[in-house]
Amino acid sequence: NAGVTQTPKFQVLKTGQSMTLQCAQDMNHEYMSWYRQDPGMGLRLIHYSVGAGITDQGEVPNGYNVSRSTTEDFPLRLLSAAPSQTSVYFCASSYSSGQGDYGYTFGSGTRLTVV
Amino acid sequence: QQQVKQSPQSLIVQKGGISIINCAYENTAFDYFPWYQQFPGKGPALLIAIRPDVSEKKEGRFTISFNKSAKQFSLHIMDSQPGDSATYFCAASRDDYKLSFGAGTTVTVRA
Numbered sequence: 362n363a364g365v366t367q368t369p370k371f372q373v374l375k376t377g378q379s380m381t382l383q384c385a386q387d388m389n390h391e392y393m394s395w396y397r398q399d400p401g402m403g404l405r406l407i408h409y410s411v412g413a414g415i416t417d418q419g420e421v422p423n424g425y426n427v428s429r430s431t432t433e434d435f436p437l438r439l440l441s442a443a444p445s446q447t448s449v450y451f452c453a454s455s456y457s458s459g460q461g462d463y464g465y466t467f468g469s470g471t472r473l474t475v476v
Numbered sequence: 477q478q479q480v481k482q483s484p485q486s487l488i489v490q491k492g493g494i495s496i497i498n499c500a501y502e503n504t505a506f507d508y509f510p511w512y513q514q515f516p517g518k519g520p521a522l523l524i525a526i527r528p529d530v531s532e533k534k535e536g537r538f539t540i541s542f543n544k545s546a547k548q549f550s551l552h553i554m555d556s557q558p559g560d561s562a563t564y565f566c567a568a569s570r571d572d573y574k575l576s577f578g579a580g581t582t583v584t585v586r587a
Contacts, residue, residue: 365519392573394573394574396577401485401579401580402478402579403478403480403482403565403577403578403579403580404520404565404575404577405577406574406575406576409573409574419574451519451520453519455573457573464522465510465512465520465522465573465575467519467520467521468519469517469518469519470517470518470519
């Protein structure tokens with residue numbers, strides 16, 4: 362069981378370039394989400410999905426797009442990279458126990474630097 | 477503006493000591509309060525979680541204390557070990573799966 366797989370692990374972009382961060386899960390989880398982690402700010406929600414074909418914005422969505430064509434995959438697209446998007450990005454998938462517990466599994470992260 | 481405020485930013489504890497991390501929230505609609513542990517270069521991993529209908533939950537050396545009236549909750553790490561050295565995040569969510577995280581606390585356990 363691989364869990365949540367993120368690629369690439371490291372990436373350097375030039376300002377204005379676009380790229381896609383890949384995320385795949387093999388646990389058949391309904392929910393998937395993208396967070397960014399910045400020093401002193403914890404993790405902030407970028408976009409999330411409650412199932413294939415359904416996505417919505419989180420706390421910091423500007424400059425990012427997502428789509429969810431399958432249960433397994435939830436790619437994050439940076440449209441035109443800016444230095445402010447330098448961060449560590451985490452993909453997570455989760456389930457609901459139906460009793461208010463949400464079992465999150467995070468990927469190992471993508472460290473992105475925009476120069 | 478962070479919905480969950482976490483303190484301290486970092487702490488150092490001797491092996492065998494107790495580490496205490498505190499979190500406070502404002503949104504009374506929050507009803508699920510997990511703690512995550514993160515090692516360098518890894519993603520966060522769920523450590524322990526509590527719901528507001530209980531005041532304390534213990535799993536091994538880790539205990540969550542929850543004070544609903546004060547809108548505060550805390551993590552206690554008993555008998556701290558060098559392997560506990562990590563960054564800890566508190567979080568909260570309200571009847572859905574979207575988590576609001578605290579800023580994190582870096583814990584260093586000195587042998």
